[in-house]
Amino acid sequence: MRPPALQRALRTTVAVLALLLVSAAATAAGRYDTLIRNGLIVDGSGEAPYPADLAIRGDRIATIGDLEDAAAARVIDATGKAVSPGFINMMAWSVIDLIRDGRGMSDLTQGITLEVFGATTPRAYVLGMDDVQPTPAQLMAMQDFVRDAMREDSEEWENMLTGAGPRASS
Template sequence: MVFDTILRGGTVMDGSGKAGFRADVGMLDGKIAAVGNLTDARARRILDVTGRLVTPGFIDIHRHADAAIFRPGFGDAELSQGLTTIINGNCGLSAAPSGGTYQAEIFDYLTPVTGPLEALMQTDSMGTYLQAAKALALPVNVG
């Protein structure tokens, strides 16, 4: 098997609570395909991560990125922090749905938290918001 990428020589922290262990991580088609001694394995790209931690992606379970996901470059800062998944609106404060009479009031309330709410963001129903969000090519998972 030829991997897309091998992370070679890092300390793997697998999230189980066990102590970290030295291993190589082989990735194929955007997924982890092997963990262990991959010294003899081939890859299109090999990164020496000796002295670094290799961890699962982190999940931010309380986020207000309702509007931010529509901004150019969204996800770059998140990925640099190890975030691969963010969850919006789980506290009941969300930009969608917010159409109709109270939309301007809700946007005024949310703007200090979310930043300016984008014109691209359709919020009259969750369906229209989610449809617009799905059309984005985001580098992180958004829920």
């Protein structure tokens, strides 16, 4: 059996350590690199924009919501401004713009953070440029086209990542 003074000291030490851990976790959770306050969030979902704060930690959006008690190294007041966390452009036709300016500023300034090139290629390849509904066979042909392209791309990436280099075209 431990002496009462030692037991009190151990309990006090454990309590202080627990308090410090909880405090550190709360501070880390509320501390961000960048905090954009009072913006009108336009998230691309089709829903109406809504007022909120947006916090960034590292290169990721950490949270969106009421962050009144949060702290950050950099705080931006977005009162009266739209904040768009990033849009995906599935119909990218900006190849020429990217050749001119590889930073993609023409799309970035509009909130687009991901370009998908060639999304319409399977449809154009199978159906041409006509605005028609595909038959089941044509739909299957488009799916096969995408599946084959994904397989080829994954093989190319694997070759480049393993040092084998790009595959020679036949």
